[in-house]
Amino acid sequence: MFRFIARRLLQVIPVLFVIITATFFMVRFVPGGPFTAEKAIPQEILRNLEAHYGLDQPLWRQYLNYLGRIARGDLGPSFKYANRSVNEIIGDKLPVSLELGGLALVIALLIGLPLGVLAAVRRNSWLDYLASTAGMLGICVPTFVLGPLLVLWFAIHLRWVNASGWYDATDRVLPALTLGFVYAAYLMRLTRGGMLEVLNQDYIRTARAKGASETRIVLRHALRGGLLPVVSFLGPAIAGILTGSFVIETIFQIPGLGREFVNSAFNRDYTLVLGTVILYATLIVACNLVVDVVQVWLNPKLKFE
Amino acid sequence: MQGAFLSAVSAPRPPLRLLLAALAWVVFGGTGCSRRETPVEAGNRAQILHQGIATEPQDLDPHMLQFQSHFNPLMAVYEGLVGYDPRDLQPTPGVAASWEISPDGLAYTFHLRADARWSNGDAVTAHDFVFSARRILSPALGSPFRYYYDDVRGAKEYSAAATPDFSTVGIHALDDRTLRIELVHPTPYFLFLLGNWSWYPVHRATVEKYGRFDQPFSDWSRPGRLVSNGPFTLADWKPGQVIIVKRNPRYWAAARVRLDEIHFHAIENADTEERAYRSGQLHLTENVPGSKLRDYAAQQPSPLVVAPIFATYAYVFNVTRPPFDDVRVRRAFSLALDRDRIVASQVASGIRPARSFVPPGAGYAYTGEAELRFDAAEAHRLLAAAGYPEGRGFPPVELATNTSQLHREIAEIVQQQWQKNLGVQVGISPKDSKVFFQERIRKQYQLARSSWFGDYPDAFAFLTVYLGDGGQNTTGYANPAYDRLALSAAQTLDAATRLARYRAAEDLLLRDAPVVPVFHETSRHLVHPAVRGRFPNPFDIHPYQGMWLESK
Numbered sequence: 001m002f003r004f005i006a007r008r009l010l011q012v013i014p015v016l017f018v019i020i021t022a023t024f025f026m027v028r029f030v031p032g033g034p035f036t037a038e039k040a041i042p043q044e045i046l047r048n049l050e051a052h053y054g055l056d057q058p059l060w061r062q063y064l065n066y067l068g069r070i071a072r073g074d075l076g077p078s079f080k081y082a083n084r085s086v087n088e089i090i091g092d093k094l095p096v097s098l099e100l101g102g103l104a105l106v107i108a109l110l111i112g113l114p115l116g117v118l119a120a121v122r123r124n125s126w127l128d129y130l131a132s133t134a135g136m137l138g139i140c141v142p143t144f145v146l147g148p149l150l151v152l153w154f155a156i157h158l159r160w161v162n163a164s165g166w167y168d169a170t171d172r173v174l175p176a177l178t179l180g181f182v183y184a185a186y187l188m189r190l191t192r193g194g195m196l197e198v199l200n201q202d203y204i205r206t207a208r209a210k211g212a213s214e215t216r217i218v219l220r221h222a223l224r225g226g227l228l229p230v231v232s233f234l235g236p237a238i239a240g241i242l243t244g245s246f247v248i249e250t251i252f253q254i255p256g257l258g259r260e261f262v263n264s265a266f267n268r269d270y271t272l273v274l275g276t277v278i279l280y281a282t283l284i285v286a287c288n289l290v291v292d293v294v295q296v297w298l299n300p301k302l303k304f305e
Numbered sequence: 306m307q308g309a310f311l312s313a314v315s316a317p318r319p320p321l322r323l324l325l326a327a328l329a330w331v332v333f334g335g336t337g338c339s340r341r342e343t344p345v346e347a348g349n350r351a352q353i354l355h356q357g358i359a360t361e362p363q364d365l366d367p368h369m370l371q372f373q374s375h376f377n378p379l380m381a382v383y384e385g386l387v388g389y390d391p392r393d394l395q396p397t398p399g400v401a402a403s404w405e406i407s408p409d410g411l412a413y414t415f416h417l418r419a420d421a422r423w424s425n426g427d428a429v430t431a432h433d434f435v436f437s438a439r440r441i442l443s444p445a446l447g448s449p450f451r452y453y454y455d456d457v458r459g460a461k462e463y464s465a466a467a468t469p470d471f472s473t474v475g476i477h478a479l480d481d482r483t484l485r486i487e488l489v490h491p492t493p494y495f496l497f498l499l500g501n502w503s504w505y506p507v508h509r510a511t512v513e514k515y516g517r518f519d520q521p522f523s524d525w526s527r528p529g530r531l532v533s534n535g536p537f538t539l540a541d542w543k544p545g546q547v548i549i550v551k552r553n554p555r556y557w558a559a560a561r562v563r564l565d566e567i568h569f570h571a572i573e574n575a576d577t578e579e580r581a582y583r584s585g586q587l588h589l590t591e592n593v594p595g596s597k598l599r600d601y602a603a604q605q606p607s608p609l610v611v612a613p614i615f616a617t618y619a620y621v622f623n624v625t626r627p628p629f630d631d632v633r634v635r636r637a638f639s640l641a642l643d644r645d646r647i648v649a650s651q652v653a654s655g656i657r658p659a660r661s662f663v664p665p666g667a668g669y670a671y672t673g674e675a676e677l678r679f680d681a682a683e684a685h686r687l688l689a690a691a692g693y694p695e696g697r698g699f700p701p702v703e704l705a706t707n708t709s710q711l712h713r714e715i716a717e718i719v720q721q722q723w724q725k726n727l728g729v730q731v732g733i734s735p736k737d738s739k740v741f742f743q744e745r746i747r748k749q750y751q752l753a754r755s756s757w758f759g760d761y762p763d764a765f766a767f768l769t770v771y772l773g774d775g776g777q778n779t780t781g782y783a784n785p786a787y788d789r790l791a792l793s794a795a796q797t798l799d800a801a802t803r804l805a806r807y808r809a810a811e812d813l814l815l816r817d818a819p820v821v822p823v824f825h826e827t828s829r830h831l832v833h834p835a836v837r838g839r840f841p842n843p844f845d846i847h848p849y850q851g852m853w854l855e856s857k
Binding site: 030031032033036037038039040041042044045048049052077080081082083084089092093148151152155156158159160162163164165166167250251252253255256259266267268 | 340341343344363364369371444445447448449465466521522523524526527543544545546547570572573574576577578580581583584585586737738739740742743744746756776777779
């Protein structure tokens, strides 16, 4: 197992290298630059600014400089927030996204998993129909509809919480619920599907024939296999949920990384684009690795190879 | 335990009832439960103003500002030589208690007040203003706003690095409390320029402590470091959320400042900002979503404050390429626009149809032969004369805009009118802002959206755009006769002659038609009724010195 993990970690390096290189050049070939604005700035000022950031050097040299920089763990200065470094921005905003994502994930798991299991066990009962309908709704109703609806009721009508911002604990409630519901719906459907498939397997019938209690069958035998599709979904989902959601952060004005990720591309904030892409890529690779390990643990048919 | 877990499910009724009860509690029962005091209500008690500012400034360095909306936090923490009267924006004493202007309008002498203080207790002196001018004009700093100094003798040359000697620039400290500024030519609106952020003083010791004085991006203006001289001081800055300023006890007129704190909320999305206003989080919004204008306008009393501003929404031609190198085609396109109809489609936004490029106001309004009008027959005739009768044979034309709901709506109406009145097919190509701006600057377009916001209350703020060598002239239009007229007008002190020359210049501009003005813009904000001492004005500038909160 350790060899497996070590080998996978080594594979990460070329993957990241390719991603960094591709992003570096792609973002440069997009028309417009960090200093392009509605009011044109005079040529000599533009030249000064470009010299300040080293943008006047040949692209290959800038690329090598950048690689040297990230090797030292320095993601460079941001163009949009000119006197702050990308490290600083990520350091500021990643914890916010982690908190929001973590809360949403807990909500999603607490709602999605039990509901999925129950729906599968009580197939075609009122509970199954209710859960499936809720799941379908959760997937179909986009966050930019659910979010403002929750705001309308709880912030504007009832005035229990603020409509936006990220100041105290109550500000966490609506965004975490909005984001959590969507993932809960996916989790519910995946859990239900996975469980249904496993519950029809021969080994479950064998367990029943041997007189195991229904609860033991579900929790001990079926759940382990039923969760396989959930786990492979959760890997990339966790990476996404933790690095922030552009939509949720925009709706609730949350100072997270998701907004920076998208806005940096619009702003042609080259260094911030690269910084967030590197972070996101690393997280995805890490989560996929964890998923692979967990899958082997859940599924006896798989081996570390 | 595990058995109970499942048997609870097999008996459906109790959980169903529980669920319904919970639902009912959330939906009906909670109404009177715990309605908190909103930030606005708390702010009204404690004189804390909550204002939305859309995007967050990169920092509070007045020489490196990016957007007009960032002026708000700067205005709270700095003060220039002169300020603005909140009602009509007439110059009021600021750091300068008084001033004299020489009879030829070329020399201004400012007498600084003795009690003007930086937030750390240092005296604000004439030398601070000289240092600040040297900083913003320095070529290395590369400030995008140094053109506010263009009328000062020697400023252009110094900032273009033609001379390294700052004493050639007409800004001198005669002593600690006397500042003399010399101009190249008379500039009637010069005092208005002095109220602009680019003329705010920066604290030399602080700037130099955290970097070179002309270093473009040093971090001297962060909370805990920034030393400023305005009615408020920077207390806190939560990136991506809020900038908090508190009353500055060392401000010379601190006794007159009534607000205790201002919280500037950087809420980028207009819909989110509007919801924040409705839930009692904001007193003031920077924007109002177009879809909500009508509803707010209908409310009694309405928090929606719409005011005409000194700005024109227009389309520009690339006059270096056919078909728009032909003035007849350009004029035909202008005449074929029914501006009243376009404006009627946006009633709630209060915009006014353009009859000229310079918006009426600032003591000037264009009237004359070239006044913009709708005349489909004349448009037809001109297009036919240019070789395209009924629009036949007209090459395919693209109208470039940046993506936005409003730009698309206007472009679609314009597209229809050109088709109906000229028989010409115009495609609309919405583009990402950066792509759009770059293509416009590089003249890689045929027809493009272009708005202009005047910097100062004078027609020249608009006419300067289409000077042959104007940095913002993206059309390729250059007419020496126009340049002569516009420049000579701007440098004339006598009001009547000046306005007459402006009229003549604009006459020429509208005839040559490198630009098709469509309508004059408005500012649109939601303003909580508790906000007092804030007055709509054409530059949307609202000083905080005289603002306060009062709920009935």
